[in-house]
Amino acid sequence: MSDAMPATEAVIIEEQGEARPRGVPALTYALTKIGGALISLAMVIILGFFAFKILPGDPAAAMARDRPMTPEQIQQLREQMGLDKPLWQQFGDYLVNVFTLNFGESYVYKESVASLIGQYFWNTILLTGTVAIIAIALGLWLGQKAGWMHGSLFDKVTTGTSLVLWSVPTFWLGLILLMVFGGTLRWFPTGGMVSPNPPDDVIGQILDVVSHMVLPVITMVAVVYAQYVMVMRASVMEEKSADYLVTARAKGLRDDLVRSRHAVPNALLPAVTLVFMHIGGLIAGAVTVETVFSWPGLGKLTFEAIQGPDLPLLQGTFVVFSAIIIVMNLAADFIYRWLDPRVRRA
Amino acid sequence: MRTRHSKHLVRALSVAAAAAMVLAPATASYAAPTGVHAADSSTPPSDKSDAKTLRIATSGFVDSFNPFTSIYLLPTNTLRYTYEFLVQNSQEDGSPTKGLADKWETSDGGKVWTFTLQDGLKWSDGEPITSDDVAFTYQSMIDDPALGVANGGLVANVDTIETPDEKTVVLNMKAPQAPNPGVEIPIVPKHVWEKIDSPAEHPNDKDVVGSGPFLLESYKANQFITLKANKDFWRGAPKIDRIQYIYYTNSDAQVQALRSGDVDMVTGLTATQFDALKDVEGIETHSGQGRRYAAISINVGLKTRDGQAYGNGNPALQDAAVRQAIRLGTDTDTLLDKVLGGYGVPATSFVPASYPKWTLPAEDEVIMDFDPEAAKKKLDEAGWVAGADGIRAKDGKPLSLRLFVDSTSITEQSQAEYFVPWMKEIGIDVKVEATDTDTITAETTKGNYDMYFSGWSQGADPDYQLGINTCMNLPTGTDGSGGTSQDGWCDPEFDKLYEEQHTELDQDKREKIVREMLRMNYEATPQIATWYANSLEAYRSDRFEGFSLQPKNEGIIANQSGYWGYLTVAPVSDEAAAAADGPNVGLIVTGVVIGVLVIGGIVFVMMRRRNSADVE
Numbered sequence: 001m002s003d004a005m006p007a008t009e010a011v012i013i014e015e016q017g018e019a020r021p022r023g024v025p026a027l028t029y030a031l032t033k034i035g036g037a038l039i040s041l042a043m044v045i046i047l048g049f050f051a052f053k054i055l056p057g058d059p060a061a062a063m064a065r066d067r068p069m070t071p072e073q074i075q076q077l078r079e080q081m082g083l084d085k086p087l088w089q090q091f092g093d094y095l096v097n098v099f100t101l102n103f104g105e106s107y108v109y110k111e112s113v114a115s116l117i118g119q120y121f122w123n124t125i126l127l128t129g130t131v132a133i134i135a136i137a138l139g140l141w142l143g144q145k146a147g148w149m150h151g152s153l154f155d156k157v158t159t160g161t162s163l164v165l166w167s168v169p170t171f172w173l174g175l176i177l178l179m180v181f182g183g184t185l186r187w188f189p190t191g192g193m194v195s196p197n198p199p200d201d202v203i204g205q206i207l208d209v210v211s212h213m214v215l216p217v218i219t220m221v222a223v224v225y226a227q228y229v230m231v232m233r234a235s236v237m238e239e240k241s242a243d244y245l246v247t248a249r250a251k252g253l254r255d256d257l258v259r260s261r262h263a264v265p266n267a268l269l270p271a272v273t274l275v276f277m278h279i280g281g282l283i284a285g286a287v288t289v290e291t292v293f294s295w296p297g298l299g300k301l302t303f304e305a306i307q308g309p310d311l312p313l314l315q316g317t318f319v320v321f322s323a324i325i326i327v328m329n330l331a332a333d334f335i336y337r338w339l340d341p342r343v344r345r346a
Numbered sequence: 347m348r349t350r351h352s353k354h355l356v357r358a359l360s361v362a363a364a365a366a367m368v369l370a371p372a373t374a375s376y377a378a379p380t381g382v383h384a385a386d387s388s389t390p391p392s393d394k395s396d397a398k399t400l401r402i403a404t405s406g407f408v409d410s411f412n413p414f415t416s417i418y419l420l421p422t423n424t425l426r427y428t429y430e431f432l433v434q435n436s437q438e439d440g441s442p443t444k445g446l447a448d449k450w451e452t453s454d455g456g457k458v459w460t461f462t463l464q465d466g467l468k469w470s471d472g473e474p475i476t477s478d479d480v481a482f483t484y485q486s487m488i489d490d491p492a493l494g495v496a497n498g499g500l501v502a503n504v505d506t507i508e509t510p511d512e513k514t515v516v517l518n519m520k521a522p523q524a525p526n527p528g529v530e531i532p533i534v535p536k537h538v539w540e541k542i543d544s545p546a547e548h549p550n551d552k553d554v555v556g557s558g559p560f561l562l563e564s565y566k567a568n569q570f571i572t573l574k575a576n577k578d579f580w581r582g583a584p585k586i587d588r589i590q591y592i593y594y595t596n597s598d599a600q601v602q603a604l605r606s607g608d609v610d611m612v613t614g615l616t617a618t619q620f621d622a623l624k625d626v627e628g629i630e631t632h633s634g635q636g637r638r639y640a641a642i643s644i645n646v647g648l649k650t651r652d653g654q655a656y657g658n659g660n661p662a663l664q665d666a667a668v669r670q671a672i673r674l675g676t677d678t679d680t681l682l683d684k685v686l687g688g689y690g691v692p693a694t695s696f697v698p699a700s701y702p703k704w705t706l707p708a709e710d711e712v713i714m715d716f717d718p719e720a721a722k723k724k725l726d727e728a729g730w731v732a733g734a735d736g737i738r739a740k741d742g743k744p745l746s747l748r749l750f751v752d753s754t755s756i757t758e759q760s761q762a763e764y765f766v767p768w769m770k771e772i773g774i775d776v777k778v779e780a781t782d783t784d785t786i787t788a789e790t791t792k793g794n795y796d797m798y799f800s801g802w803s804q805g806a807d808p809d810y811q812l813g814i815n816t817c818m819n820l821p822t823g824t825d826g827s828g829g830t831s832q833d834g835w836c837d838p839e840f841d842k843l844y845e846e847q848h849t850e851l852d853q854d855k856r857e858k859i860v861r862e863m864l865r866m867n868y869e870a871t872p873q874i875a876t877w878y879a880n881s882l883e884a885y886r887s888d889r890f891e892g893f894s895l896q897p898k899n900e901g902i903i904a905n906q907s908g909y910w911g912y913l914t915v916a917p918v919s920d921e922a923a924a925a926a927d928g929p930n931v932g933l934i935v936t937g938v939v940i941g942v943l944v945i946g947g948i949v950f951v952m953m954r955r956r957n958s959a960d961v962e
Binding site: 055058061062063064067068069070071072073076077080107108109110111116119120175178179182183184186189190191192193194196197207210214290291292293294296300301303304307308309 | 396399401407408409410415417418491492494495498499502547549567568569570572590592593594595596598599601602603605606607608783784787788791805810811827828829830937939940
């Protein structure tokens with residue numbers, strides 16, 4: 001929180017400085033953005049506590065729901081969960097814990113939330129990382145081609161397909177793929193990340209994981225790649241009529257070289273920013289796919305924490321998801337400034 | 347100009363490369379932290395088509411495998427397999443049968459219970475099972491409240507424990523009791539647990555020493571639970587080697603996993619899923635009598651133990667005649683048929699039909715059949731007069747009631763769709779309030795409701811469920827805290843009978859008293875029991891056969907109050923099981939896809955090079 005003060009000042013400085021011809025100095029820019037991110041993070045942390053505290057119901061009673069338990073036993077549970085302490089003390093404990101990257105102990109798993117998130121984090125990164133790489137590569141490539149060939153059949157098919165998939169519910173698409181390629185054709189596993197009894201050799205184990213990834217990755221890529229197509233397409237279309245391309249053509253360069261060497265690099269700028277802003281959302285968006293395909297990642301962990309309800313775990317995943325999005329947005333700001341001189345000069 | 351663009355391209359690409367670098371270690375590191383082998387290197391690798399491993403789909407929570415603290419269904423089921431009780435719930439009807447003890451007797455009018463252990467019992471590590479283990483288990487729960495979280499209620503009445511010799515355990519009770527105090531308490535090995543520093547925190551998920559038919563072998567949170575057969579189990583070794591629970595978050599995915607042969611058994615199916623699996627080759631569906639009752643709970647006018655009223659229930663419901671009218675106007679048979687697809691048994695009380703000894707028979711004289719005319723008559727007699735709109739009123743107040751409906755439960759929503767018009771028919775206006783489970787739990791605890799859908803799963807002995815209908819289990823606070831009451835109803839007459847049955851050692855007499863109590867509760871109508879839903883299960887009959895049901899007739903396989911289900915199950919035959927598996931198309935397809943991608947990538951890069959070479 002101590003960093004918040006200079007950061008707010010920096011925001012003011014930036015606003016005042018807008019008129020100056022030299023633009024915002026790099027350090028001020030960095031401090032502004034980092035300060036803003038820290039404020040957001042602080043808000044998230046505070047919200048992470050109170051948002052889940054105002055949820056109705058008593059977690060101890062919810063856990064004991066449907067079980068023959070005496071009031072003494074439920075009281076014992078409540079003490080174990082720290083729910084017998086006054087709210088301000090629970091909040092104090094929570095703050096101290098968060099700053100030591102500790103979200104307390106999960107009610108359900110009886111394990112520290114930090115270690116649970118640590119275990120599941122990499123599984124989510126593996127899944128969404130693969131999705132991100134494929135979706136970005138596919139989306140940007142299709143987008144620039146469609147934009148260049150604006151109005152052509154290729155453009156219509158690409159745009160149409162991606163928009164249809166974009167509007168398909170992830171859950172529904174996942175289940176359909178699961179039924180066809182998992183249940184009926186038996187080509188791919190119906191869930192999880194590894195087989196219960198995986199092969200012994202490393203290659204076999206890698207293939208095992210990859211075969212588990214195929215359906216969830218296809219599902220997620222199908223739903224998200226459209227946004228990259230659209231941004232890249234619009235971006236290329238804008239560049240297409242620019243003077244420098246006329247010059248390039250006048251030099252006698254082949255059309256596809258004009259596109260790949262001149263138009264695309266410039267059109268990439270807005271797309272790259274968007275990509276970074278979306279990676280954070282992609283990780284949070286894994287909740288549905290992980291739930292459909294029982295992928296042991298943060299999304300599935302969150303889904304189960306909601307059912308518990310497992311408040312410390314929910315707080316933990318909420319803060320982690322929010323932090324990822326904040327960090328990615330920050331990264332997008334910096335990268336855009338680095339890539340595009342106009343932002344520096346403005 | 348050109349150089350500047352190239353610089354941008356280089357920058358853009360280096361960003362992409364950096365992103366790839368960040369993600370790459372994650373891709374590479376999956377095998378170490380998450381691979382099952384890393385966590386469980388001791389297990390011999392087993393073939394995928396292992397004919398003797400029964401794979402069950404699950405979505406259950408695991409808090410821990412600690413028999414003192416674990417309260418979720420899945421781990422407590424596992425613990426039933428791992429640790430034998432002093433007295434087991436029989437397969438036939440759940441009545442007490444031989445467990446660790448083969449003999450037990452009561453003296454001093456139910457105040458002293460003496461158990462004699464079987465000869466030659468051994469823990470899975472070869473140590474003998476003695477009365478010391480039993481005394482250690484019970485005493486731990488009594489001494490440390492943290493160890494009483496799971497089963498503390500069952501030993502609340504135990505005063506002192508004596509072990510006159512290695513085979514005898516004497517439980518001296520504070521007050522006489524008829525329900526056997528030897529059931530449902532997993533007995534742990536003293537020589538293992540006395541060495542654990544803080545036993546309440548012990549996860550107990552490896553190197554488990556037990557006495558039941560299956561022992562926990564390995565556990566990977568949210569992925570698998572593997573149990574291995576205990577070859578030295580006193581009833582004889584199970585016919586399969588392993589039970590493996592495999593996690594599926596989504597129940598439709600579970601059904602697909604059964605179809606594809608990724609798992610051998612699924613439980614907790616919906617009627618639609620069940621019907622869809624009925625004609626699938628190699629799959630057998632099983633609809634068995636469950637041990638849960640469903641009901642519409644009615645606010646009878648909640649009071650604390652010392653008589654303070656709380657909550658905002660409609661006062662009209664404090665009149666038993668109004669509640670009976672609601673019962674008469676509710677067609678529970680139609681609900682069962684239309685909402686549950688007929689997969690269940692019509693309910694009479696809160697004791698399910700799967701415990702035939704205790705349940706209230708459907709032909710009992712108190713049972714009121716669906717009869718809207720009789721309902722109207724009852725309301726007329728109670729002074730509720732129908733107005734112009736058909737809704738009844740008394741002293742100017744219309745008979746308007748709220749009904750909580752869990753917005754995530756399709757079952758509750760469809761029940762409400764039938765219930766509301768039925769009530770309108772007899773002159774009661776019902777307003778549906780759809781909200782989430784937690785809100786319903788919170789509001790109903792505080793007494794802020796008129797009606798809501800409720801239900802409990804039942805143990806083999808009705809004592810607990812009867813107990814939470816007595817006045818002494820009403821809450822102590824006006825916020826609903828300090829007690830566990832089923833419907834907030836109580837009647838001193840009922841309490842008297844409760845005490846009687848609680849100490850009545852003659853089984854026949856006890857059954858009669860329990861029935862009488864159920865009759866009283868039925869007539870008072872603090873709730874309308876709607877159905878005992880069947881458990882819908884399905885398994886690969888081309889891989890396994892010989893599941894045991896509890897109760898023996900029309901019972902269930904999974905989630906029994908015993909360990910019978912998987913004790914007798916056997917592989918159909920090794921050949922059949924192996925044949926069912928076939929080549930792994932997924933792996934082949936995956937391999938081909940990767941191959942194509944790699945080759946395609948190389949070709950793409952090569953062509954790019956050539957193109958560039960043309961220009962430069």
